[in-house]
Amino acid sequence: MRQTRKESVMTKPTSLEIIEKIVREWFRREMSMDLQTIDYDMPFLDLAIDSLGAISITAEIEDAFGKRINPELLYELDSIRDLAAHLDSLPKFLASGSVASDDLASDNSASDDLASVSASELDSSTDPSEGDRIAEDPISYFTRLNRKVNTAKEQGVYPFEPEISAHDGVWVQCEGKRMLMLASYEYLGLLGHDELDRAAEAAILDFGTGHHGSRLLTGTTSNHCDLEFRLAHWMRADDAIVFSSGYVANLATISALVGPGDYIVGDNLNHASIVDGCRMSGAEFKEFKHNDMDELVSLLLESGGRRTLVVVDAIFSMEGDIVDLPSVIEICKKNKALLMVDEAHSMGVLGKTGAGIQEHFGLAADDIDIKMGTLSKSLAGSGGFVAANSQIITYLRHHARGYIFSGALPSVYANVAIAALEVLRREPSRVEQIWKNVEYYHAGLKRLGFDTGASETPIVPIMTRTNDVTMAFTQLCRSEGLLVVPVCYPAVPMDSPRLRTCITSTHQQSDLDFALDVLARAGRQCGIIH
Structure with a gap:
């Protein structure tokens, strides 16, 4: 790492100095590296800061500046200098508090002033006062955040x-x-299959290209009902409910099943739609290391008797490996936790007939409480669904906001999925x-x-x-x-x-x-x- 300057001692440190100090402290604490300085223009990726490091660093920056930022900015804005300029353009968001933690204060290589500056002092030294603030042009704000994308497009390598x-x-x-x-x-190579194309054409002739409203009101057709019956049978569940997309299925289902006061535990490599649903629910949300059953047990012991949901992918979409589901099931049963499994990538793939992870492991029909899947992958259409006990499905129909307040999945896609299930049944x-x-x-x-x-x-x-x-x-x-x-x-x-x-x-x-x-x-x- 280049060291290009001597650290300056200022009564009121700049944003650059505050951020650099936080980053250096992270290296001292997490990597056992005592860096005297860090080049303000060195990309964060070149500093080998990993994802957990990015989350930790941005949390400390939020506390220091009283401003809300996203960990992704450490990738989008490249360097300390870029991040500092971005922070200086933002209004305060969080409550005021001490800029430096005890850990920061213990770094003797920095000035005492830098270690003890308050949030209010930082505001006066790095930001215009609220009364003097000139609002940034919104387009300039997004142009700065789009810099990497715009550069790649200009160079023809996007x-x-x-x-x-x-x-x-x-x-x-x-x-x-x-x-x-x-x-x-x-x-499964069903995109463009003759039977699916004919099913789409038939549905358009019967119901048109759209719908009459949300499913709960006037958007339900006989095709939706037929598909939900078939999906429930295929997934060995009482009933099923179809959503407009797989993302919405996860978001709506998780946020409906649990809420404030409840507890969720998920694999840390779960799909983003699962993570977003967990966060949106308002429940306390914890993640265990990928496929680490010991940590899952440890986190479930912290539930304190609260209503608890465990959520895992069947096949992890970026890793390509399979969850240790028999162990997860055993742990959930011992801890009386509800289990939801996302089968987006396992339907049509796992099991002798493509019925998914239950068939793959030879599980009982009721070992998984909530089975989520998509219609857009192996079934070559669009939409998502959840299969479960009939009481859970009834509850979702009347409480899942992504079902109640979203337009229905067009009937054409329901008919395509029905045709795809038939082809899969006939051609294992x-x-x-x-x-x-x-x-x-x-x-x-x-x-x-x-x-x-x-x-x-x-x-x-x-x-x-x-x-x-x-x-x-x-x-x-x-x-x-x-x-x-x-x-x-x-x-x-x-x-x-x-x-x-x-x-x-x-x-x-x-x-x-x-x-x-x-x-x-x-x-x-x-x-x-x-």
Whole structure:
């Protein structure tokens, strides 16, 4: 790390000095590194601050400045200088308090004035008074936060939202180039299937393209009722309820089932929609280390007899591994906790017939209290659902705000999902084929020397070490006709960017060979493999 200046001693420290001190203290406390100074312009990522570090540092900055910030800003705003300029533009939000904690005060390398400055003193030294404040132009505010995105677009290397103009099985026309799709979670190859297309056409003829309102009022059709009956049967549950998207299903269900005074525990690699639902509920929310059953037990012991919900993914969407569900079930039963499992990526994938994680582990029908899934992945449509005991479903119909106050899922998508379930019931060989492809692809990546983390499913991350390497790797693959997507913080921890590749049942061996050849060349060029 560069040390470019001597620390100045000021009666009233600047925002730059306050932030630098907080960052140095984090390194002293968490990394046992005693840094005298940190370059104000050094990117936070180059400082190797991980996601938990970003959360800890931003919490301390919030306390110091009395202002609300998001941990993602340590990625978006790059450096201490950029973050300080952003903070100086914000009004106070939090209650006043001491800038420096006891830990900060114990850092003898900093001035006593810096360690003891109060929030009110900081305001007068770094911010205009409230009466003198000139509101920042809103567009300038968002332009600053969009700097990385805008720069990537100007340089022609922006990797997100690739525009697909045609679809031919696993091959697509994307931005003027024919590419092999290696990033789709349409696992069973049903997108464009004749039966699904005909089901969509029939629903449009019967019900049109939209709906008459929310499901609770006038938006429910016979297609919705038929689909919910079939989903309940498929998931071995009493009843099911369909939402307009998987994200809404998680948000609405979790926030309806628990609230202030209740307690939620989730895996720390759960999907963002789960996390958002937990936060929105108002319940106390704790996370255990990924698949760490000992920590799950420890956190449940802290519930204090409160109504408790445990939420986990079946297949983790960025890691590609499977939850240790038999252990989770045993722990939940001992602690009388309600269990919800997100099967977005396991439906159509796990189990001999694609029925999901219950079939995969041979579980009893009532081992999982609440089973959530999507209609947009293996079922090649749109929407989300929850299957559970009929009393839970009845409660959700009358209390889940994302169901009551959202327009109904168009009937066309309900009919598409019905057709997809029928194809899957009739053709379980699609599930068998996807696992053959997964085995072949995993073996190829291992032979080439790629790090695929803990993946054991069709979701296969390729770890890339840094964001710059991730973006370069993505561009090289796309230039050779392989459509892959980069995944960086905040979708994954700050220190573990990757490509997330996905295998489907309709990939041919020749397709996978092509993908492996492109990945090998690009990986060697980027220094990921030798």
